[in-house]
Amino acid sequence: MKHPRLFLHVQEPALAAQLLQSAVVKRFIVVKSSDAAPWSEQLLQQSCDLAFIQADQHSEADYQQLLSSNILAEMDFIFVSDGNPEPWLDKLMRSGAGYHFRQPLDMVCILDTLQDFYQQLSSTQQQVKANNSMLDQFGLLVGSSRSMLKLYRTLRKVAVTEANILIVGESGAGKELVANTVHLASYRAEQPFIAINCGALSPELVDSELFGHTKGAFTGALRDHQGVFAQAEGGTLFLDEVTEMPIEQQVKLLRVLESGEYRPVGSDKCRQANVRIVAATNRDPQQAISDGLLREDLYFRLAQFPVVVPPLRDRNDDIVGLAQHFLAYRNAQEQQQKQLSTATLQLIAEHRWPGNVRELKHAVERAYILADKMIEPDHLLLEMALADTTETELNEVPAGVPLEQLEKAAILNTLEQNAGNKTDSAQQLGISVKTLYNKLEKYQQTEP
Structure with a gap:
């Protein structure tokens, strides 16, 4: 049976005792911080699955060290504080750090949260059953391997942000399922999820498909047409195989991502885009840039948060x-x-x-x-x-x-x-x- 590792940094003796005496914490392998070095340095040197941190006003350097590392994408956090505003802690939360409980602490809720994490991190636990399947499930994704559980944690963190995501993975690995799962776990879940395959767009109709057109804008435009930006208003727009979009059309997409505005073909009015962009490719993005298939500036706009789907x-x-x-x-x-x-x-x-x-x-x-x-x-x-x-x-x-x-x-x-x-x-x-x-x-x- 796998026992997940819990990093514990708690200064208040009563709280530390309450946690260490609880049945759920006893199931973890607990790594306690010491006074030998800043807790952030100790955490970065450990291989833990979850961190429980009691925040204080002297931890600004520790928070900054977490923000400058990759650890937020690799593990989960639970912070507790006295409720005083902490700008660096707020930045961590906006970056998807996890949970923040303020005093007066509800220990029942905290222990329930620890129990949820234990069930997810323990390889012998099952999350969501699918008929007679024995595999865990997160959103539309199914799998219990270590690489998939790590992917679940990453998606749960980034889903609640507004960052654009670039999903990289081989054909058939489930990139659209990842995109849909991000949408379902986001604050936009009640709004549309619109997917478009950039490789299936004819160069002549890319503008119309993306931004829409007005009646009479071109031969065959018999009525107004909503593009995918309008269809996905308030929700998520999934651009599959984005590296297959004609390079000259990528400039127009970049302009929308930079300004937030687009104009339907034949219209003289700009519209404001309110969508979260998730893109995907089965190519190596850097190789696609070298081959002239993907604009580098567009790549940086799309890949605010890159996600790799394991084969x-x-x-x-x-x-x-x-x-x-x-x-x-x-x-x-x-x-x-x-x-x-x-x-x-x-x-x-x-x-x-x-x-x-x-x-x-x-x-x-x-x-x-x-x-x-x-x-x-x-x-x-x-x-x-x-x-x-x-x-x-x-x-x-x-x-x-x-x-x-x-x-x-x-x-x-x-x-x-x-x-x-x-x-x-x-x-x-x-x-x-x-x-x-x-x-x-x-x-x-x-x-x-």
Whole structure:
């Protein structure tokens, strides 16, 4: 059983005794501060999961040291104070430090908060159950590996700020789910979440899609059209694959981020943008800048807070659990009891999954269609390239499967074979990139 580490800096003896005698704190490995050095230096030298800090007026240098380090993104904090205004403590809270309790302290609430953190940080605890899945869940994200739990903590901290976020991760790793989870955990959760794929925009219509247009602004503009900035008013605008936006259009996006204003095509009136920007790319941003695909000044505007989504191969503890999670949902939807054989589970654990979570999910869905009761390794179709499909293999597809499902399997299989490259996949499938994006968006909307 994993015991999380708690850093404790409390000057008041009665409060320290009350905490150390509580049942929940006894479950932590407690690291107490000493008088040998400033508590911030001691904290930075420790490998802890949570810090409980009693703030005082002499801690300004300690607060500044925390702000200048990366520790706010790596661990959680609980501060208690006497209620006197502390500017540096306020800055820490605005940076997503965690909780701040003021005197008179409600110890029941404080101990409940510590219990919540213990359940989240302990690897044997479960947060949110999903049917018969054994994996933790935060927002729309599922996983219990150490890298995912660290991601959950980071997202919870940054979600309550107004910082623009740039999500970096491989194709299929779940970047849009991360963006949606940030929105759901933010103060804008009751307002719209609007997603647009920058790679699917035609250069001629980028301005209209982003900023909208008025009736008669150009040939074919038969009515006023709201752009995504207007659609997302008060909420979150997700710019997926932002590095695929034409470089000349990136200047216009940058102008909106700098001034907060935009003008619909054909209008002479500026509008004020009230949206939180979350962008994503499957490219290395620095390489994209070097290749001339991303403006450096736009990068710095978008990446006020960068978030890296781990690839599935770095989430070894989650791979089999995710397969069982996806199967549990399909079984619940179809009222079936299909199972993964031992050999299938072994193959799933050993496969590299270059298409990440998306590839795993679609492999399980294909296998679900092909299998009767027990899902065997052959049902996953991991080694079958679409271009090499033979008549024999086609005959193995069960009769009566809707064409829409077969089309979906063909598209997803081609994407997996091309490691998520949509341009190559669209060319092989004989469809346009925009059509491919539209179909993928449709599949995303129907996923649980």
